[in-house]
Amino acid sequence: MKVGIVGAGQLGRMLALAGYPLGLDFLCLDPAAEAPAGQVAPLLHGAFTDRRLLARLARQCDVITFDWENVPVSGLAAIAQRHRARVCPPLAALATGQDRVAEKRLFERLQIPTTRWQAVGSRRELSRALAAIGLPGVLKTRRLGYDGKGQALIRTRADAEQAWAQLGSVPLLYEQYVPFECEVSIIGARSVHGELGIYPLCGNVHGAGVLRLTRAPFGPPRWQRRAALYLERVLAHFRYSGILTIEFFVRRGRLIANEMAPRVHNSGHWTIEGATTSQFENHLRAILGLPLGATRARGFSAMVNLIGAMPPPAQLLALAGVHLHDYGKHARPGRKMGHCTVVEASAAARDARARALLKDLGVEVRIP
Numbered sequence: 448m449k450v451g452i453v454g455a456g457q458l459g460r461m462l463a464l465a466g467y468p469l470g471l472d473f474l475c476l477d478p479a480a481e482a483p484a485g486q487v488a489p490l491l492h493g494a495f496t497d498r499r500l501l502a503r504l505a506r507q508c509d510v511i512t513f514d515w516e517n518v519p520v521s522g523l524a525a526i527a528q529r530h531r532a533r534v535c536p537p538l539a540a541l542a543t544g545q546d547r548v549a550e551k552r553l554f555e556r557l558q559i560p561t562t563r564w565q566a567v568g569s570r571r572e573l574s575r576a577l578a579a580i581g582l583p584g585v586l587k588t589r590r591l592g593y594d595g596k597g598q599a600l601i602r603t604r605a606d607a608e609q610a611w612a613q614l615g616s617v618p619l620l621y622e623q624y625v626p627f628e629c630e631v632s633i634i635g636a637r638s639v640h641g642e643l644g645i646y647p648l649c650g651n652v653h654g655a656g657v658l659r660l661t662r663a664p665f666g667p668p669r670w671q672r673r674a675a676l677y678l679e680r681v682l683a684h685f686r687y688s689g690i691l692t693i694e695f696f697v698r699r700g701r702l703i704a705n706e707m708a709p710r711v712h713n714s715g716h717w718t719i720e721g722a723t724t725s726q727f728e729n730h731l732r733a734i735l736g737l738p739l740g741a742t743r744a745r746g747f748s749a750m751v752n753l754i755g756a757m758p759p760p761a762q763l764l765a766l767a768g769v770h771l772h773d774y775g776k777h778a779r780p781g782r783k784m785g786h787c788t789v790v791e792a793s794a795a796a797r798d799a800r801a802r803a804l805l806k807d808l809g810v811e812v813r814i815p
């Protein structure tokens with residue numbers, strides 16, 4: 448069977464690498480000729496909206512998936528209709544994941560707690576939102592924001608002016624700032640036959656809006672139960688197929704949904720070595736209608752993102768038990784270049800390894 452991947456970033460690359468042992472073939476589409484997945488799978492080089500290339504993908508593949516939530520929905524909808532291509536996860540979930548307002552409405556409809564928010568389309572609406580929700584808060588672009596880009600923290604009226612000047616040219620939303628104790632994410636798969644597989648909760652530490660560290664399993668069982676309940680509501684709502692991720696803030700023991708991603712997720716990279724079946728393999732199994740693999744943790748994992756530049760591989764490989772993943776990208780400040788994972792026998796040993804790894808890499812973040 449052949450899987451088409453729209454987007455050939457590191458997530459597409461890890462999907463392909465997980466699929467080869469299952470005997471799967473891949474064909475990717477990406478505007479970047481040197482995209483990471485294109486180094487391990489055939490690549491159609493062109494725009495995500497190129498109808499000719501999308502049609503080729505549809506003709507040659509049994510199922511089409513995506514590795515980026517901002518892939519234009521219209522092109523995928525057209526090949527689903529005209530070429531009867533099977534696109535998974537569902538396009539309705541993709542469309543919701545592209546718009547923070549649609550996400551918030553979905554969370555509210557499914558009674559999943561989220562931050563207080565208001566849509567902002569003008570300077571006057573920003574004033575109204577500030578009055579209704581108060582300070583501090585975060586002004587975010589509705590679309591195309593990622594890794595802390597397209598958002599501004601507003602603590603004072605003066606900040607509001609600056610944030611508006613910076614972001615005001617596109618549709619926005621303003622939401623309450625959550626002084627969270629920690630951030631967590633839940634990742635789960637639903638197969639086309641409705642089978643569910645939910646991974647242990649991930650504890651995530653961000654620096655400047657970018658994920659630096661994930662630890663899993665993380666947190667008490669009641670957080671796991673709550674997060675899984677919320678995830679299952681969203682999976683059922685969309686009659687979903689594939690991997691879905693929801694990120695939460697934790698404040699006074701309460702989970703507050705921040706956003707969802709209709710795809711495999713950076714906070715799930717630990718599952719490659721740290722779970723019985725990786726998120727990448729389970730995404731493929733789910734969309735191909737194969738039985739899901741067990742989502743149990745093999746131990747206590749820590750995943751550290753390598754950002755901006757790859758450290759010399761020998762520096763990391765000299766450390767016992769470090770699994771290194773290099774995405775094959777050119778170095779650029781702030782760019783996710785690779786990651787490494789350790790799996791330990793206890794949470795305490797895992798946390799000590801995570802701290803040592805971050806120190807070796809010169810990363811300064813506060814680990815709760």
Ligand code: AMP
Pocket residue numbers: 562585592593594595596622623624625626627630653656657705706
């Ligand atoms: P996002 O792009 O929404 O995932 O935001 C990136 C990161 O910014 C989050 O993981 C948080 O660390 C921080 N952040 C975003 N929104 C809020 C908020 N309302 N309150 C506190 N921190 C936030």
